[in-house]
Amino acid sequence: MRPTAKNFVSVKLPELLVQQAKEGAQPLRRSAAGQIEYWATLGRIVEHSGLTVQEALNAIENYEAAPTDSLGAVKQRILASNVDGSLQAQIRRIVADNRQKAELRKAT
Numbered sequence: 001m002r003p004t005a006k007n008f009v010s011v012k013l014p015e016l017l018v019q020q021a022k023e024g025a026q027p028l029r030r031s032a033a034g035q036i037e038y039w040a041t042l043g044r045i046v047e048h049s050g051l052t053v054q055e056a057l058n059a060i061e062n063y064e065a066a067p068t069d070s071l072g073a074v075k076q077r078i079l080a081s082n083v084d085g086s087l088q089a090q091i092r093r094i095v096a097d098n099r100q101k102a103e104l105r106k107a108t
Contacts, residue, residue: 018032025035046056069077081087 013036017036021032021035021039025032028035030038051059078087081090
């Protein structure tokens with residue numbers, strides 16, 4: 001779905017947006033530019049989905065207003081999922097999914 005760009009153009013973006021992109025990109029092993037491109041793609045999809053502007057704004061406000069988990073809470077969830085085996089199962093699913101995606105990319 002991602003277009004192959006042959007030419008690139010430099011644009012000025014707000015520093016805060018770039019910082020948020022860097023933070024959002026790191027866990028997903030994307031570049032900041034890749035994260036911004038991903039967000040732009042999502043924006044295009046939302047724009048063409050038929051959501052009203054108000055529905056999109058409400059979704060964004062709800063996302064931004066949601067409390068973030070403390071580091072301790074995240075650690076507790078990871079430790080609990082390790083104990084019950086769901087962490088390992090999720091890792092296996094992700095690895096299998098990534099392998100399948102890699103094979104599909106090779107085929108195209």
